[in-house]
Amino acid sequence: MDSVKLLFASTILCLWIITGESIMNGDEAAPHSRPYMASIQKNGNHECGGFLIASQWVMSASHCFQDGVGGRKIVLGAHSLSADEDTKQTFDIVAVYNHPDFNKAIYDNDISLAKLSRPAVETDAVKQLKYAREGAADPQEDAEVETAGWGFTDNLGSKPDKLQELSIAVVGRHICGRSRSYGPNFTKNMICANKRGQDTCAGDSGGPLLYKGIAVGITSNGGKCGSSRKPGLYTIISHYTQWIDQTMTQ
The missing domain is CATH 2.40.10.10 (Trypsin-like serine proteases)
Incomplete structure (x- = not known):
């Protein structure tokens, strides 16, 4: 035991x-009351959050991408992770830029930028922050x-x-x-x-x-x-x- x-x-x-x-x-x-929120997913499973700051850029944390893109996708416009919501927009990640001075031992400079495969379409459920x-x-x-x-x-x-x-x-x-x-x-x-x-x-x-x-x-x-x-x-x-x-x- x-x-x-x-x-x-x-x-x-x-x-x-x-x-x-x-x-x-x-x-x-409230559903879609935070339209900037991003779900960073691998094999359909949520791993980390992020937020849309420009039409093709999501800000997140470096420690979420320590192995690079790693087959991850980014979902915008979600409220429920499991529901088939028509508000969702799913993106491949063209590139991830972790801060060059990220210190994984103490999490200093823990900031990352992910470039989406295409610009996000702005809707009531998807907006920049x-x-x-x-x-x-x-x-x-x-x-x-x-x-x-x-x-x-x-x-x-x-x-x-x-x-x-x-x-x-x-x-x-x-x-x-x-x-x-x-x-x-x-x-x-x-x-x-x-x-x-x-x-x-x-x-x-x-x-x-x-x-x-x-x-x-x-x-x-x-x-x-x-x-x-x-x-x-x-x-x-x-x-x-x-x-x-x-x-x-x-």
Whole structure:
């Protein structure tokens, strides 16, 4: 029995390491109320989130593409992952550009751009999301921010079929930089956020963190989902304006 429990725990841990973050104790989003959301899938299975920032570009997290494109596709316009929704647009990925300074040990510079095989058709269910650029002020401690995704809803690997959303609060940098939290691994390129029992978890990586309707962060990584000691980590988008602009000219 002990060996079975150990195997189960190891499997869950492995899944968490692979996929990064998901929504715990959130709510189902109104269908297509977040039309910028992207589901990054492999063999028809959701792996990571992302969001449309230009007609042919989706922003996500580098750790979602550590092996490159890898046969993945991107689905826009989805609410239910399983339903045959006529709002869905599915794309091959022409190329993936991970930030050259991505540090997979601590998830620093965890930002990626995926180029779609064709421009997305804008509809009520598919729209671009504005993102913070250089010079934009980061949301301060206790500011309310929003995130969304199809990631795990608990630490046992329960997966939602429909898009979940969550309002959380920015956690002070001095807290996430403590030795009992992330210590020196919490870099200037990161922001952390959660609420008691509410957090992102495995499968939400790459999705946006929004402040006043603008994407200010990318869901990156964290500790145990829902942990007050290690809130979810988000990459600060405004630190990468020059790299984003240069990459999207390719």
